Amino acid sequence: MADDKKGGAVAVATAVFLLPLVTVFSIILVGSQQDCGTGPGTANGAGVSVDPSKVPNTAIAGYDHDQLVIAANVIQAGKGLGLNVRDQTIGVMTAMGESSLQNLDYGDEGQGVTNPDGTPTCSVGVFQQQWCLPGAxxxxxxxxxxxxxxxxxxxxxxxxxxxxxxxxxPTMVAHRTQGNADPYYYTQFWEPAVQVIEGLANIDTGLNPGNGAPSAGCDSLVPGQVSPNGWAAPGAGPITDPYGMRIHPITGVEQMHSGTDLAAGGCDGPIWAAQAGTVSFRGFDSGGNGTITIDHGGGVQTKYLHMFDSGMLVNVGDKVTAGQQIAKTGTSGQSTGCHLHFMVIVNGETVDPAAYMAEVGITLGQ
Known part of the structure; x- marks a missing residue:
């Protein structure tokens, strides 16, 4: 329903898991990087057009002909405003979540449901828009x-x-537009929305079904440097906040800072995989922090925080190599400026990243 919607502490490690110290010198990683390109799913990509009167009598992603006609209207509205296909897909996703692509002449209206301020709701239509709210x-x-x-x-x-x-x-775009009680409610509708757009327009949008990022970035990726021990610095630039207890800059509460913050080249600076492994998480945590987690095996994981959605360049299940660019520095979630929050987790507990990385031949903050 549009407008008023009804509706991490991390354990402190007790010991640092150390690997044998090696002589520090670095070599440039030589290897394949993720291909970059542009497509209709990127910021510069054009929107698509679908004539509602020519929608085939078929089903896509479980939505029937009548529902697909509604989706075509959403698509055409976005096209008419000059929006790209990612924007159009967000619209279809939101309509799926609000009405299941149905033009409902009811919602909460007349059901005794009220907004937080006590006024009765008046939600109708594809987007369950509260047309009666002052200033809506x-x-x-x-x-x-x-x-x-x-x-x-x-x-x-x-x-x-x-x-x-x-x-x-995408789910946060929908939430900030509609005002849903659960900001992540729309996530479940992203993949079917991509399927509907691609099916109706007969194109490959270039959008990753799982997360809404383009399949590839628009800039050349930059390889990192790898030590002879097979590890790489996750980001360049100085340490801006070390691991340990601190006063949180946003909440003002003393709490554990579970990672090491690096300037990492500022906004859109490259973020590199610290070691070879498999991406086990890519998305946003409960605090809204863009997060990538890599499992290196042997109980060791690394985490990279604060990227924007478009700045996360790998997906769950991807195999990455040390020094491969996996992200671009951002400032999402609990952040006051562009930086990388880098974490090392050993057997489920965080350890001091600077100390750990020193033991594997990498000095953070250079």
């Missing part, structure tokens, strides 16, 4: 019940409220 951008009830007009109002609100949305996870 959804127009009249008749407009909220017109799929093309309602979709246009959704996109206009989205572009106004989330101008930086290319760097924001």
């Amino acid at each position: 951008p959804w127009g009249t009830k008749a407009e909220a019940m017109d799929p093309l007009i309602a979709s246009t109002h959704f996109f206009q609100s989205m572009t106004a409220k989330v101008p930086e949305r290319e760097n924001v996870e």
Whole structure:
């Protein structure tokens, strides 16, 4: 429903797991990197067009013909505003979550449900827009019940409220536009939305079904440097905040800082895999921090935090090598500026990354 929606502490390690210290000198990693390119899913990619009157009598991702006609109206509204296919997919995803791609003449309206301020709700249409709220951008009830007009109002609100949305996870774009009680509610609808867009437009959007990032970045990736022991610095630049107890810069509460912060080249600077391994997590944690976790085996994991959605360049299950660029520095979640929060976890407990990396031949902060 649009507008008013009803609706990490980390253990401190007790011991540092150390590997034999080796002589420190570095070599440039030579190897394949993720291909870069542009596609309709990127910020510069064009939107797609689907004529609602020519939607085939078929089903896609479990949605029938009538529902796909609604999706086509959403797509056309985005196209009419000059939006790209990622924006259009966010619109379809949101409509799936709000109405299951149905133009409902009811919602919470008349059901005795109220907004947080006690006023009765008046949600209708594809996006369950509360047309009666003072100052709401959804127009009249008749407009909220017109799929093309309602979709246009959704996109206009989205572009106004989330101008930086290319760097924001799709579910968070929808949440900031609609005001859902659960910001991550829409995540489950992203993959079917990609399937519907691609099926109706007969294209490959270039969007990763699982997360909303383009399949590849638009800039050349930069390899890191690897020590003879097979480890690499995760980011360049000085240490800006060490591992240990500190006053949290946002909450003002003393708590454990479970990693080492690196300047890492500033916004969009390269972030490198510290060691070969398999990506076990790619997404946003409960604090909204863009996070990549790599499992290196033997009980050792590394974590990389604060990237934006578009700055995470690998996916769960990817095999990475030491020094491979896996991300671009960002400032998502509990962050006051672009930096890398780098963590080392051994047997489920965090350890001091600077001390651990020194033991494997890497000095952080250079």
